[in-house]
Amino acid sequence: MGAAAPVILKVKTPEYKKVVIDASDGKRYHSDLSRFLTVYCFPKTEAEWDTVSVDVTGRALTWTSRFEVHIDQVIGLATKVEDASQSA
Numbered sequence: 001m002g003a004a005a006p007v008i009l010k011v012k013t014p015e016y017k018k019v020v021i022d023a024s025d026g027k028r029y030h031s032d033l034s035r036f037l038t039v040y041c042f043p044k045t046e047a048e049w050d051t052v053s054v055d056v057t058g059r060a061l062t063w064t065s066r067f068e069v070h071i072d073q074v075i076g077l078a079t080k081v082e083d084a085s086q087s088a
Contacts, residue, residue, distance in 0.1 A: 007058030016046045022084045030080040041067040
C-alpha cells in the first residue's frame with residue numbers, strides 16, 4: 001500500500017497569482033497559479049486573492065470569488081519545493 005495523499009495544512013499568498021502551501025507530506029510548495037488567469041472566477045484583485053482558505057478536507061484552496069484549485073494542481077505547478085521546516 002502507498003502512502004496517503006498529502007493534504008494542505010497552511011496557505012500563504014505572498015503575491016498576486018502565487019500561493020505557498022505547507023502539506024502533510026512535510027513539504028512546502030511555492031506555486032504560480034497565473035495559468036488559471038482566464039478562468040472566469042479567478043480573483044481579479046490582490047485583495048480578493050488574499051481571501052483564500054483551505055477547504056474542510058484539506059484537498060483544495062478556495063477563494064471568495066468561488067475559484068478553487070486542488071492540491072494536485074498546486075503541487076503540479078510548483079516552481080519551488082522545500083522542506084516545510086525551513087523558513088518561508
